[in-house]
Amino acid sequence: QKEVEQDPGPLSVPEGAIVSLNCTYSNSAFQYFMWYRQYSRKGPELLMYTYSSGNKEDGRFTAQVDKSSKYISLFIRDSQPSDSATYLCAMSGGYNKLIFGAGTRLAVHP
Amino acid sequence: DGGITQSPKYLFRKEGQNVTLSCEQNLNHDAMYWYRQDPGQGLRLIYYSQIVNDFQKGDIAEGYSVSREKKESFPLTVTSAQKNPTAFYLCASSIDSGTGHSPLHFGNGTRLTVT
Numbered sequence: 001q002k003e004v005e006q007d008p009g010p011l012s013v014p015e016g017a018i019v020s021l022n023c024t025y026s027n028s029a030f031q032y033f034m035w036y037r038q039y040s041r042k043g044p045e046l047l048m049y050t051y052s053s054g055n056k057e058d059g060r061f062t063a064q065v066d067k068s069s070k071y072i073s074l075f076i077r078d079s080q081p082s083d084s085a086t087y088l089c090a091m092s093g094g095y096n097k098l099i100f101g102a103g104t105r106l107a108v109h110p
Numbered sequence: 111d112g113g114i115t116q117s118p119k120y121l122f123r124k125e126g127q128n129v130t131l132s133c134e135q136n137l138n139h140d141a142m143y144w145y146r147q148d149p150g151q152g153l154r155l156i157y158y159s160q161i162v163n164d165f166q167k168g169d170i171a172e173g174y175s176v177s178r179e180k181k182e183s184f185p186l187t188v189t190s191a192q193k194n195p196t197a198f199y200l201c202a203s204s205i206d207s208g209t210g211h212s213p214l215h216f217g218n219g220t221r222l223t224v225t
Contacts, residue, residue, distance in 0.1 A: 043216030
């Protein structure tokens with residue numbers, strides 16, 4: 001079993017939809033949780049960063065961490081075609097050893 | 111603009127040849143990393159370096175080598191010993207190698223194809 005599980009998709013939604021992306025993990029020591037967005041043929045860019053449990057909101061994006069269930073989510077409101085990308089979750093218990101999910105490919109069509 | 115520059119963007123090599131991928135950063139970050147990305151798999155850590163002249167193996171270091179002679183530069187050599195070298199290679203850096211949770215900044219990758 002992988003330490004971090006992420007559904008690869010692809011996920012296809014109409015413009016304006018609310019998108020929910022999720023990862024589950026097995027290591028209870030993870031405390032730092034990140035979401036990266038990766039456009040085709042580009043490097044990942046940091047989208048959201050959260051510590052421990054709770055919610056964090058940034059514009060149309062909300063990151064949610066539920067440590068009791070070992071489950072993290074990224075919500076995208078009012079999705080746009082420019083949100084079409086692969087979304088990678090990543091997490092760490094410290095010491096810069098980030099563990100990445102496989103990524104979920106999202107397509108938002110007009 | 112500060113950032114990480116990887117070159118070249120695309121690289122083609124014949125089997126049996128060593129090849130070196132370049133990574134330069136002007137973010138003044140202490141730590142640098144090399145990851146490999148394959149379809150359907152998460153990023154896998156090849157090597158990382160927390161300070162100049164020091165580096166550690168990651169999860170899949172076999173068939174790769176690195177050097178860190180300058181803070182700004184962390185080249186990766188893919189040797190002929192690497193059994194499946196065709197992949198997308200990503201270089202990253204982080205500001206703080208000590209606390210263990212600094213976000214990574216990535217370059218735009220090098221796509222290596224070995225035939």
